[in-house]
Amino acid sequence: MTMTTVIQRAVWVLFLWPYLLTCSLPLDCREDHGSFSRCPSISQEKLLDRVIQHAELIYRVSEESCSLFEEMFVPFPLQLQRNQAGYACITKTLPIPSSKSEIQQISDKWLLHSVLMLVQSWIEPLVYLQATLDRYDGAPDMLLNKTKWVSEKLISLEQGVVVLIKKMLNEGMTTTAYSEQGLLQFDGQPEMLESVMRDYTLLSCFKKDAHKMEILLKLLKCRQTDTYNCA
Template structure:
């Protein structure tokens, strides 16, 4: 009887280890993809900033610091300490919503069509990967309530005819927010991935 218990324990440990290994592999792919998107966001933002005068950059940055991104309506950790305390599933769910919020808006990003055209398919791939991770982790944590999903409308001035100053501000805002959100997703996925390694130090 004791041998049976030991054998079942070993088999259970093996299955659990295999599941964690597969999850780590999925996380590695997701982290790699969001790192690539974050890099693209930085390049788009830099390309756009290079077309501005120094005073324009200063004024736009000042305005942006006082403004909000559309995705700020998605409830997320307020600092690194809350991020580290958040569950894997919570970090995945927030990441999913952040990525989803850019599926439409990313088509209007400035900074170069060659780079911009790479973003939409990569966002879709990342969204699919995060959904797979959410599904894989549902049995190990509580899923967000069905009613907690937040549908974000596109940026309010998408369909307006804008003057030069307003258009410049909108383009700057979109690029800055996209860069900010991809940084968030990269952080959340990196911390969530780290949680699968018990001996790892997940300090931000």
């Protein structure tokens, strides 16, 4: 893709960006004093719909961020190198069902906790990613803003999922912070190539996991309405 095409795409998305944000439906689960007083007042069905819409938008923006980073900083040979080198995603060790048969067999409870595990495991890495992208020469503000926006919305999604767990399963607040279990190690100052590939891997893995969050939540929604026909 030529630089002219990249610039044209960046300008086009820049004009659409405010519209995309205004189209999203915020979870609005936390008031100024930090309580979860609004989400419990929403019906379970509407809360689940809002959580799904939140996850959809997070995945869409993560996809745009990954594509933009790829076009700006990752030549095609390095894209192949990432695939061939088999860079592992930081959530690979989490007990998240991956195959179709595994997902179909797990309970609604485990679907929700799987989403929560994914959300919590990415909060800290996205904060790191914001800091490291600030050090890139020529990193467009659009990429930085998208990464910051996704990081903030991920925290909001976590709040919505926690309230949904309480509402659907009558459980207490879930406090397990999977991002603190050594999933991420950042030591020293790597060479530029390694830094680019590491950040590219983070963006690619997050895009994949954001899609998985969306799929699991939609499966949960399907189970609420059509238990026997949710492939």
